Amino acid sequence: MQDEDVVREFLVESHENLSRLDQELVELEKHPKDAELLASIFRTIHTIKGTCGFLAFSTLERIAHQAETLLSQLRDGRRDLSPSLVSLILDTVDATRKVLGSIEASGEEGADRFEELTERLSAAAQFTAGGEVQPVPGLAPAPAIEHSDCNGAAEHAGDKPRESDPSKSSAVADANIRVGVGLLDKLMDLVGELVLTRNQILQFNTEREDAALNVTSQRLNLITTELQEGVMKTRMQPIGTVWNKLPRVVRDTAVALGKQIRLEMDGTETELDRTIIEAIKDPLVHLVRNSCDHGIEAPEVRVRMGKPPQGRLTLRAYHEGGQVNIEIGDDGAGIDVAQVKQKAIEKGLLRPEQAEKLTDREALNMVFQPGFSTAKTVTNVSGRGVGLDVVKSHIEKIGGIVDVFSRPREGTTVKLKIPLTLAIIPGLVISSGGERFVIPQVSLLELIRLEGDSGEKHIERVHGTPVYRRRGTLLPIAYLNQVLGLESAERADVVSMVVLQAEDRQFGLVVDGINDTQEIVVKPLSKQLKGLTVYAGATIMGDGRVALILDVLGIGQCSGVLAEFREQARNAIEQKAQSRIEQQRLLLFRAGSFERLAVPLSLVARLEEFPQSSIEHAGGCQVVQYRNRILPLIPLRDVLESAAHSQDRPADPVQVIVFNDGDRSVGLVVDQILDVAEEEVTVRQKTGRMGLLGSAVVGKRVADFLDLNQVIRAAAGDWFQTAAGSANGQRILVAEASAFSRGLIRSGLDMVGYRVLEAANLEGALRILEQHPVDIVVTAVDLPPDGSSALLAAMRRRAEWQRIPILALVDSAEQARARAGQTADFQDCQVKFDREAMLASVARLASSLATVETAPACVGEER
């Protein structure tokens, strides 16, 4: 397959070269002393020879080599050009063409060895060698004879189909004509106008009851559509036209850097609109250079890593859902997320605390930030003005999306998603604030209409942010009227919402009305309006009026839905495990403005009521005497809402949730205990808010999950610090896909005084192990991508990790039994939300660790 591609490329290139040779040779005859022309001819023949050698077309290579010899003699001035010599070379060209034809037809060179021609060529070359400068008289008539001979030979070798005749390639050539790009663009513009006029006529038609007009406009409609498609096709070019120059780029880059790189191209025939081809040309070259330079390692490094010395660069292009995907992948070093973060902090793009919160994916995308470069040194290959940020902005300008995936030591893939064409796109017409707007269909996922008395009630709020529950997933919502500052038509009973996709995130956009879909002709906005990110352009509607085309990404960013809910969408992608539903018993309660807060019931020791009078103060904390001990109280409302309301506490018996932690307890003062729910917690969404883990749908309503650990620390940190010494700061790595579960596990461990590191998947876990000393690993058995046994295996392979004890967590006791075989290799196995058991197990492992450290000899027995 790959070879075929190479051969095809070779054929195309050679045919071009040969046509040029014909011209140049004729030209050379007229100006025999033109050194430049001669050099060009020499180069062309040389290229053909070189490629033939590479592809093992020996006959061609031999012929080309001989012609090259002749030409080099000419070039060096060792002989003069004579017509017979030109004819001889032209014959060589013809012969080459014949062989190429045969290769094209059958993939082989054919039986003809062109011995006659070879002889003549070598004879001619010898003559000069013998000091003969003048053309030999005998040589002059030879071409004519040879020519017919040559044809004869081809016919003799006619057991191969006649297609191998040169006439075939010329037939292909005749079927094509060259058309100026300007003309095509003009045609496209005209078709655009026609489409608009058609739309107008169709609209006109709907307003009248005229059968004849109806029929005519239907025909017009059909023909216009076909014409449009046809003209669009004329502007389509295979992506190969851009890729053609990449082998050279790769080769040059590789040579310059002393690397070995093999370029593989897949999907060269994938077609794109000319304007898009133009637009992606430079970004592609840049990305390829970047992969060569920063991605693929030097051969010796690769060998050390156990990879073949030759790096592989893969280009893939394919159609998917009305878009073209282009992937530029390498099997190089990958992007070091930690290094990216480090760099971003150094460059002032991130604050250290932001960097910590960044997911790997977000961190990877940092490389597209302006002013960012992970390369330690600026080589002469990359860093020539265009950075990856420019690549991104170029791609986004044409409505494309850039994404980067990377695995350390395995390579990086940059994925471009690009629309097929820019000129005419299907769009959804909506109205808002009395104006019409068009939303490109590509970004559209679905339409939602909420009606009846509940209209607006379907939209809930998470801390002031509107969300809609779509099939159990929280969808952030933006109101178009608000984004654009339009006055809204108040109709709370019906809510029309379009669900949009921007990059990898989704959000709902509430509009006043949804009209219909139409093919629209995208026209750019004038310079005065270019700065508005909310519009992608404008179009002319059927009634001749102008409508603005919304830029979905811009709308999302402007309204803040994308920034705010980034985490949610990211999590959704990273954590496939999210779909796994967890059954939990939750205690629901209310505090301050938080109507529904939840903690897992497993963490709760008791629910108590204390009279106000029993509350005392000690060490700056509110405390009560409880079961012969001092129970510190944390007024939850004050922790969550930073403004102090400590004076207006009306409830006299104070509602307190008591949490036990080993032999220590703490009471959380809440406003009201609501309920205990046994629920499938389906949706998680992280919030950045202090004291909260995130929110989820509990009992059909959204509830915020309390980050117990954070709350207790914030409120009574001092009080606990003295007590928290029980575990002497051993480092525990918690590997679990769900951020929520991680949070819960962490809060348990944190409180006892372990230092917890978190990882969402195998890769993250290994990275942490590499970068930090870890004492104990706690992992979910279903750790992505392949379960915890992969982590176990990976850890057992590395000498320094072999000793680290691993605790496996399963979702339920049944699962523990079911997975008995899989979990046998772990030091221990516990149920995920059985906090006490987990802590006990960790403590056991920690203490055994201490023994191991003092007596390394018993490690073997340990396992």
Next chain:
Amino acid sequence: MVTDTITMRAGRTQASGQFSTFFVADLFFGVDVLRVQEVLRFQHMTRVPQAPDVIEGLINLRGQIVTAIDMRRRLQLPPRAGDQTPMNMVVRTEDGAVSLLVDEIGDVLDVDASTYERPPENLGPAARDLIRGVYKLKDRLLLVLDAERTVDLATGRAT
């Protein structure tokens, strides 16, 4: 005339000598006649929310989408009376056609280059960058509008 160099520069740019004239409030403006693509009655205008306030909207000029700039707002003049509909004067600029919304269209005038003068120094900031010069006609002053600067919204925004 303040200095010779300025006169020369101004003289060179005013080569055509013919101006399409129009009124904005009580000001009488002229644009080089070769720049004017066409003059239209008030067209249906599509508002552009979030756009700078000088942009009145977009009009469909035979399939071409043209941005309309309200000259009153551009020159920071009081708004038109409610019943007065503006006229579109479509001018060609480096960035394509732009429509200038003006109160009234005047004649095309031949002007005598010798009556040209630089705008007065004490011209307000909104107008200073947009008015290139003044022709002293018999009965009134013709202000020469710099179309390129007018459509470049970054110009003259100092308040």
